Amino acid sequence: MEIIDRGWQDSFNFANQPLPQDAVHALLDTPFDPTWRSRLQRAAKAAPEFGFSALAFISLAGSSLAEDGSFAQSPDLDVPLNAPASSRLLWTKHGFVLHTRVPVRRQDAVLGFMEAERPLPQMDEALHDTTHLGETADFAICAAAGENMHCFPLRSTQGNVLRNYPRNIAGQPLPMSHALAGKSGVVHARDYRGRDVIAAYRPMGDTGLGTVLKIDSAELYQPLAATLWELPAILLPLMTMGFLLLRLQVMPLVRKMAEEIGEREKAEKYIRFLAYHDALTGLPNRLQIQERFDQAADCAQRNGSRLALVFLDLDGFKRINDSLGHSAGDAVLKEAAARLRDSVRNGDTVSRQGGDEFLILLTDLGDDAVITKIMDQILTRQMAPFHCEGIDLSTSVSMGIAVYPDDGRDFETLLKKADMAMYQAKDSGRNTYRFHNPQMSLDVIEHLQIYHGLRRAIDRDEFVLYYQPQIDLASGRITGAEALLRWQEPERGLVTPGRFIAIAEESGLITPIGEWVLEEACRQAAAWCQMGVSNLVVAVNISAVQFLRGNLDDSVVRALERSGLAADLLELELTESALIHNTENTLGVVRRLKSLGVKLSIDDFGTGYSNLAYLRRFAVDKIKIDQSFVRDMLDDPNDAAIIRAIIQMARTLNLKTIAEGVEHERTLDALRRCQCDEVQGYHISEPLPTDQFTRFLLTWREGWIHTAEGGKRAKC
Template sequence: SEEGIMITDPNKVILLVNPAFSKMVGYTSEELLGETPKKLSSGHHDRSFYAAMWDSINTFGHWHGEIWNRRKNGEIFPEWLAISTVNDLSGKTTHYIGIFSDISERKNAEEQIRYLSSHDALTGLPNRMLFKDRLENAIAFAARSHHKVAVLNLDLDQFKMLNDSLGHTAGDELLRCVTSQLKVCVRDTDTLCRPGGDEFFIALANMPDTDSISTMVDKILEHIAKPFVLEGRHLSLSCSIGIAVYPDDGGNFETLMKRADKAMYQAKDAGRNTYRYFTEQLNSDSFEYMRITHELREAVKCKQFTLHYQPQIDLATGNVQGVEALVRWNHPLEGLIPPGRFISIAEQNGLIVEIGEWVLNEACRQAVAWQMAGLPPIVIAVNMSAVQFKRGNVENLVRSALDNSGLDPQYLEIELTESILLHDMDYMLSLLKDLKDTGLKLAIDDFGTGYSSLAYLKKFKIDRLKIDQSFVGDIAIDPNDAAIVRAIVQMAHTLNLRVIAEGVENQEMLEYLSSCQCDEVQGYHFARPMPPEAFAAFMADKT
C-alpha cells in the first residue's frame, strides 16, 4: 500500500507498521514497535482534540480527519488519518488500525491558491479584496483613536507608452521596480495594493492630520521620480495620486475608493506628476456630470433639442452676411439650457456625435425652408466637434445632410476648432479637401485660443477665421487684446482670409473692429440668438 498503516493493541502500543509508514515518518519499524502514537505527536493539538477523537472511536468504532504529526527529523506535516477498531466475536476490542496519507502537497497547493486569491501574482502585493479588508480594519481603529486614514489612488503617468515601447516583459519588471520603491515609502501599519495594470492603492493608517499625509505623498512622488535602471537603460517615471481621507471624505471602503479615484483624475488634468485631495466641489461636479449624461441620453432619444440663430453682419455694407446655428436643449423641467452647460459633457460621453448630426441636418433643412419662404439665401454656419471628426464619418454626414435637405453647398459653412487640424495632418488635409470639393465653406472657430499655427492656415483651404470673444470683449480697455485682434485681422487678410469677430456687444467694440478692417461681426449689439421664426422676421426687416 502507498498509504501508511499502523496497527496497535488495545492499549495503543504499536505492533506493526508498513514500509510506506516508515518512509513517510522516517522511523524504521524496529524504532516504532513497542512505542505509542504519542511518539509522532506534533504538539499542534490540545487534549480536547484527542478526547473528541477517541470518544468517536469508542462510540462508533472509527474516526477520520486531518491531523498534524511529526517526522523523525522534526518536520511537522499534515496527514489524513482514519482509525478503526477491530473487535473479536464477543465485541471486545483487540486492535486499532490507523491508515494515513501525507497531504502536504495538497495543503501547500491550497495555501498557494489562498495566497493567490488575495495577492497580485506579479508583485506579491495584496489585491483589492485583501486591501478592502485591511482598510476596513484601519478605519475601525481610526474611529476609536480619532485619527485619520488616507486612501491613495496612484496611477503611473504614460506607462502604456513605455509598456508598448519596451515590451510587456520589461513593463512587468518596471512594475516590480515601482513596487520596491513604494515599499520603501510606506510603514508596516500601511497597506500597499496593486489591483492591476499600472494602478496602485495605498492605505495610510493612523495619520494625525492632513499635513502628515501630504508629507508621505511628497515622499512617494520623489521616490517614483528616481531613475530606474532596466535592461541597461535609465528610465524616469512619474505618477498622479488622488487622495480621499477618512472621516472627512467618507466612512466606508466604497465611498473612499470612488473619491480617491476622482481626485486622481484631477491630478491627471492638473498636468500629472502631482497629487490632489478630493473636494466636495469635485463630488458635486461628478454628480452633475452623471445627471446630465443620463438626461442627455433621454434628450437624444426624444429629440429635445432646438436651434437658435444669430446673424453675422458684413461691416462694409451692414447686410446680413450669414447666420450661425446654435443648439439649445429644451429640457422638459428646466426649459432652454445653453450649450455651455452640456456640450463639453456630450463630447466626453460621445453623445455629441448624435447631437451634432441632428444639428447639421436641422440647420440645412431650416436654411432651405427660409429660402422657400422667400428670404434671400445666406450662408449658415454649423459647429462640428473634434469627436465627430475622430469618428471618421464626417464627409458622408455632410453629404447626407446636403442631399436630404437640398441645400446648395455654397450656403453651408462648417466651423472647426484649431485642435482638429493638428492631429493626423495628412488625413485632415485629405478630408478637408474632399469637403471643399463639395462647394461648402470652412471656418476656424475661436481663433487665438488654441495653437494658432500659421502652418495649417497655409496648408488647409480655410475661408474664414473667427476671433474668439475672449479677445473681443476687452479690446476697448485692454491694449494687449486690441493688439491681438488687429494682428489677427492683418495676418488673415495677407492670407486672403475673411475675419469675423464674435461677442460684439457695444458701439465702442464695433468702431474698433471697423478701424481694424475686420470683415464681419456678430453679437448682442445686433441680435441675440433667436428661434427660426424670429430670425425670419429679423431678415424681413433688413430687406
Template sequence: MSRPLPILSTPAAAPPEAAPLTRYSPIPWGLVIVLSLLFVVVWLLPPLGGLKQSDTIFPLTLHTVMESFSFVVSVLVFAVSWHAYSRERAGNLMILACGFLAVALLDFGHTLSYRGMPDFVTPSSPQKAIIFWLAARYVAALTLLTIALRPWQPLARPRDRYRLMLWALLVTAAVFVSELYLPDFWPTMFVPGVGLTGLKIAAEYGLIAILGATAVILYPKTQGKPAFDAANLFTAVLITILSELCFTLYSNVNDVFQLLGHTYKVIAYFWIYKAVFVSSVRDPYLRLSLEMAERQAAEARIQFLAYHDPLTELPNRILVRERFERAAERARVQSSRVGLVYIDLDNFKTVNDSLGHTLGDLLLQGIGQRLQSLVPAGSTVSRQGGDEFLILLEDVERPREVESLVNRIVEQMQQPFAIQDHDLSTSVSIGVSLFPDDGGDFDTLLKKADTAMYRAKGAGRNGYRFFDREMDKDVGERLRLSNDLRLALARNEFVLHYQPQIDLRTQEVIGAEALIRWQHPELGLLAPGRFIGIAEDTGLIVPIGEWVIRMACHQAAAWQRAGLPPLVVAVNLSAVQFMRGDLVGTVASALATSALPSRCLELELTESILIQDAENILGTVQRLNAIGVQMSIDDFGTGYSSLSYLKRFAVDKLKVDQSFVRDLCSDPDDAAIVRAIIQLARSLGLKTIAEGVETAEILALLQELGCDEAQGYYFAKPLPADNFSAFLSQRLS
C-alpha cells in the same frame, strides 16, 4: 528643460526564482599531473631501485584491503546505477553498472587467488590471480570504451538492462569455470623465479591501448556543456592507464609497482563511482530540487500576481484594499486620517497610439517607480489598471500633508522620462478623498477620489482636487442627465438657436451659428455646456450631431425659400463624430434632402480634432472640401495653433476665441494675440471671425485690427429660428 529621468530596470518587487542545475566539475588536471610525476619518480630514480625488488612493501593484508575497497566500489557502481534507473536515463549507465558487476566478481576472484590467500577451489598462485586480474581489467576497459562510443541516450527497450546483466554474469561465469576447472585453457602469464611473461606485458599494453582510445574519445565530450559527467570518467581512465603501466613493471607481487598500481586503481575506481553518483543520484536530485524550486517559484508568482499588477508589479486593488482596512483601524484608534490619492495620466492614449504599447508600458513602469520615490515611507502605490494609479497614505495628521504631496507629484510628473530614444513628458489629474471625512469604507472613498479626479480633469487637467460634497450633487445630476439624454432625441426635446454673424465691413448679416439647446421636461432649457460633455462620453454626440447638421441645413434652406438672403449656417463638430460617425455621408445626405447649396454650410473644427489621428482626419476634411462645404477653426489660439495643420487642412476661416475678445480693450496681451491671429489669417488668405463681441468699443477695435466678421451679444443672443427670422427681417428693413 530638465534632464529626462531614466526608466529603471529593477522591478518594484519580484518573487523568488529557482537556482539553475549545477554544472559538472572540470577535469582535475593537478591530480593527474601529480600522480604521473609520482609514477615517473618511482620508475626512473635510481635511489628507489631497492623498492622495485622488495617483497615486503606491498604485503598481503594491504592488497586484501585495497582489493576489498575496489570490490565494494564496483558493487556500489552497479547498485547505484541499477536502482536509480528510469526510462529517461541514459542506457550508458546500465552498461557501466553491469560491466562493473562483472568487474566486482572478477576482482573478488582475483583477491581470493592472490598468493598467500587460502585455496579457492584450486591453490592460490600468481598465474591464477593474474587471469582473474586481466579478465576484470579487460571487462572494465571495454565497458568504459563502450560507454564512450555510445550516444548518451536511453536504452531502446527497458528490459535490455536485464540482458546486459545476463551477459555480465555469463562472462564472469565463463572466466571462473575456465580458470578454476580448466586452468590449462589460459596461457602462462607468470613464471616463478623469472616474472611476467611477454604475453602478460603485451596484455597490459593492450589494456593501455584500449584505455588510451577511450580517453581520446571522452576528452571532446568534456568540453562546453557536457551531457554527462565526462570529466570524471576521463579522469578515471587516465589514472587507470597509470595503474596499468605500473603492472607492466613489477617483478614480484609485493613490490612498489604493485603498491602504486593498486593505489591508482583505488583512486580510479573512486572517480568512476563519483561519475556514476553524479549522473545517477546527484543530477536527478538536483533536477528534482530544480523542479520543486520552479514549482515553488510558480506558486509564489501566482500568489504574487494575485495581489500585484503584472506590468508594474505594484500592489493591485485587492492588496491596497486590505492595507486600507488595517490603516483605517489604526486611524480610528489614533484619531488620524487615511488618504486615497487617485491619479490618472493625461493624454496617455496619445503615447500608445503614436509610439506603440511597448513604450507605453515602459512609461507606466517609470511612472510607478517615480511615484514610489515621491511618497512617504509606509505609503502604498498601486496601479488600478490602464493609466490609473492609487496611493494609500496612512496616519495623515492634516490635509495639508496630502496637499503638499500631490503638489509635488504634479510637479515631478511633468519632468520628462527617458525611454529608449524618446524623452516622454506627461501630466496627471489627481483626486483626493480622506477617511473618515469623506467616507467610512474603501469603495466609498475610492468612488469619491475618482469623482474628484474627474473634476480636476474637467478643470483643465494637470492639477488636483480634494473631494467636497458639491461634487456628489454634480455626479448625481450627471447620472440623471446621462439617463435622460438617451431619450431626448426620441422625445424631440432638442432645439436649435441661431446667433447672427456680421460682416464688419458692410454690417450685413452673412451667416448664423447653429447652437443646440435641450428643452428638458423638468430642468427647463439647458445650455450645451450642461450636456455636450456627457453626450461625448456616452457616444450620443454622434446621433445628436447628425440631427444638428440635418436640422441646420433644413432651416437655412427654409429661410432661403422664405425669401431671405442666402446665409451660411455654421455647425460645431465633435471629435467623436470624426472617429465614430459617417460624417461625410451625414453632411451629403443633409445637403441633398434640404436642397441647401453646399457653400451655405460651414463646419467648425476645434484644433484638438486636427491633431488626433491626423491622416484619417485629413482624409475626411478633404472629402468634405470636395463636397463644397466651408471649413473653419473654432476657438483658434486656445489649442496648438500649428501652421502646419492650417496648410494641410485647407480651412477657410479662423474663429478668434471669446477669451481673447472679452478683454480686448483692457488687456494689451489679448490685443497682441488677436492682432497676430488676424495678420496670420490674412497672410494665409483666410478670413477671421471674432466671437463674444459685447461692446461697441470691442467692435471698433476689431474693425481697426482688420477682423472680417464678428458675433456676440452686442448684435444678438442666440435666437430660436422664428426670432432669428424676425431679427434678420428687421435688419433688412
C-alpha cells in the same frame, strides 16, 4: 470580497442619496403621489449607470414604489452571504450577480428598502483568468451548505455548478474545506476529482465564501517527473562506467533535479504572490492595499493622524491601447506604475485596481499641503515622455482624493468618494486632481440624470437650434448664422450646451446628436435659401470627439444631399484640439470635406495650441477669435495686442477673421480699426430661435434680401 463589499456599499449609497430618500419619505404618507413616484422612477432609471442590472424601491409594507431593469429568474445557484447582510451571490446564465437589499434611511428611521442586482464580471474573469498559470490551473468559489458545500462553476466544470458537494473525500479534507473553515494557506492535497493538486486557499472576507486557486501537481512537476523517469535507465550503464562518467553524467541530472525543485518552489511562491499582487505591474493589489488601509486607519485613530486614499486614472489610456495595441498599453501601465512608486514616500502604498486605475494610500499626513505636494509630484513625473515601440509617448493622470477621517472612516466609503473626485478632475480638463467635497455626490446624480435624458432627447424631439447672426464689418451685411444647440428638457426647461455637451462627448452620444444638428442646420439654411436669402452661410459646431470617432464626412454628405444645400453655404467650426490629434486620419476627413466645397473655421482661436502649420495644412478658411480676448480688449492692452497679431497673421495667410462675444459698440469700433472681417455677439443679437432669427434676417437691412421675383436668385 472587496467587489462584494463595494457592490453592497454602492447599493447603500444609491438608496440613501437625497432624491430617493425624499421620495420614499414622501411616499410613506401618500403612496400614490404621481410627482414623487415619477421622481423615484427617474432615480431608478439611473441604475445602469451605477452598474446595476435591476433595481426596485420597496415600501415598508413590501409593495414596489418604482423599479427598473429585470431581476434574475431561477438562478442556477443562489447563496446568502454572511456579510454584508441581506446580500446574496447568484450564478445566472450571464455569470455572477450580486443581489442586495438595503434600507432607505433617514437618521435612524428606516423609510423603505431598495433591492438591486449587479453583475460581477470581475468574478467571472477570475474563473477564466487562470489559463496563464497552467493548463490545469483553476479557481473555485464555494459556500458552506451544512456539512457539504455549493460551488460556483470552475473552469473544469464547464459552466456547471456543484451542489451539495462533500467537503471531504475518502476522509481527506478538500482544500476548500480549509477556506470555508476561515483558514488561509497552501497545501498539497487531492481535489474534488481525486487528482493531486497544489492549492492556495483563503476565505473571502466575512462573506462565508471560500476561494481556492489550484493546479494539478502532475502539470507542476511534469518536467521533474520526466527527468526521474529517465534516471534508472541512465544510472545502470553509468554505474559500470565508473566514477568519472558518474560525475559527468549524473551530476548535471542531479543539478537539473535541484533546479526543478527550485521551479516548483517558485511556482508555489508565484501562487502566493498572485493572491496579493497585480501580475502585470508587480504592485500590491486591491486586497493588499485594503489590508494596509485597515492597519493604517487603526494607527491613525490611535494617534489622531490623517490618511488619504487617492483614486488615479490614466488619461487617454484607451486611445493608446486601441491605436498602438495591448503590448504598448502594458508598457504604459508598467511605466506609470514605476513612476508612481517613485513619486510617493516609503511608507505609502501604490496599488493597481485593474485596467488603467491605480489606488494610492498616503499615511501619516499633517495638513493638505503634504498631499498636494505629492499630487503635484505625481503629475509632473507622469507627464515626462518615454520611449515605447519606437515612439515617444506621454501620459497624464487624473486623481481624486478622499481623506480619513474627514471624508469617511472605512475603505469603501473613501474609495467611492475618491472615485467621484477623480471624475471631477476628469471633468475639469484632466491632468489634475480634486479633493472630495459633499457637493460631488449631488453632481453625480445630476450628471446621471442629464446622461439618461440625453439618450432619449433625439427620439423625443427635445433638441432645438438657435441661430446667432454673423456680420461683415465692412458692408454691415449678415454673412452667416451660427447654429447653437439647446435642449428643451421637460423638467429643467431650456438647457444650454455648457451643461450637457461634455456629458454627450464623454458618453459618445455627441455623434448622433451632432448628426441631428448637421441635418437640422442644413435643412433650415436651405429653407432660408428657398425664401430668397442669398449666400447665408450656416456655421455648425463640431466636437473633437465627433470629428475623431464619427464618420463626419459621410454625415456631412448626407445632410447636404437631404437638404439640397450648396456645400459652400455650410461652415464647420472645429476647435484646435480636434485638428491637432490623429493627424493622418484628420487630414483625410478634412480633404474630403474641402473637396465638397464645405468651409472650415477654427473656433476659440488663441486658447489652444495656435499652431500655424495646421492652418495651412488643413486649408482653413476662417479664424474665430475667442471671446475671452474680445471681452477685455478695451481694458487689457495684452488682449488687444493678441487680437491685432491674430488678425495680421490671418491676413498674411489669406484667412478671414471673425470676433465672437462682441457686447459693446466700442468693441465693434476697435475691431473695425484692427481690420477684423466679421463680428458676432450680443451687441448685434443674442442667439435666436428659428422664427425670430428669420424675422431678424428680414428686417436687418433693406435691400439685402433678393426674392426669386426680385431678379437675383438665391444659391441653395
